[in-house]
Amino acid sequence: MARTGQHARRTHETNVAVTIGLDGTGAADIDTGIGMLDHMLRQLSTHGLFDLDVRATGDLEVDSHHTAEDVAICLGRALDAALGDKAGITRMGWAIVPMDEALALVSVDLSGRGAAEVDVPLTGYTLGALQTEMIAHFLDTFAVQGQFTLHARLLAGANDHHKAEAVFKALARALAQAVQPDPRRGQSAPSSKGSLE
Secondary structure (H helix, E strand, C coil): CCCEEEEEEECCCEEEEEEEECCCCCCEEEECCCHHHHHHHHHHHHHHCCEEEEEEEECCCCCCHHHHHHHHHHHHHHHHHHHCCCCCECCEEEEEEEECCEEEEEEEECCCCCEEEEECCCCCCEECCEECHHHHHHHHHHHHHHCCEEEEEEEECCCHHHHHHHHHHHHHHHHHHHHCECCCCCCCCCCCCCCCC
16 A cells, blocks of 8 residues: 655645655656755655655745745655554665765654754855755754654765755655665564554
C-alpha cells in the first residue's frame, strides 16, 4: 500500500497544500511563487524519489517568509501523516553530498520528536526571491512539524546556491534511507520502547 500524506493550511497570509508520496518515482509538481524554494523542493523530490505536489500562494509582496514557513509546516505534517505509526521503517538515515565546491552532511532520525540543529552559513541576503535566512528556518520548521530529528551541517562551500542545493540533496538522500522499510523488522517499531508515537 502506497504511503502518502497531505496537509493544507490557509491563513490571512498564505494558502498552501502539500501531498507527498514516499514510495514514488521523484515526480514533482511544485509552485510556491518562489523560484528558489521550488528548485530546492525539486531536489528533495528528485533525489529522495518522493512524489511531491506543492501549491502555495502567499503575501510575497511582503517577503518570502510566510510562504516558505507555511510550506515547511505543511510538508512536515504531510510527511508525518505518510509515515503513519512508522512500523517497520529503517528510521535513521544520513548522507554526505557534494555540489561542486560545496559539501553538506545531513542526518535524520524519524524519532517522533521534532528537533533541528542546522549549521548552514550563507553569506548573501537572498537567493533569487528567497531570503537566505529562510533556508535554516525552513529546515527547522520542517523537522519540528515532521516530528523528526535533523542535523544539517555545511562542511565546505563558497557559493550560496551550491551550499543550499547540497543541503537539500543530502536531506533527500537521508530521508529516502530513513523511510525505507527494513525487511528484517517486519511490522515492529524501530525502537526499544516499542513505539515511535
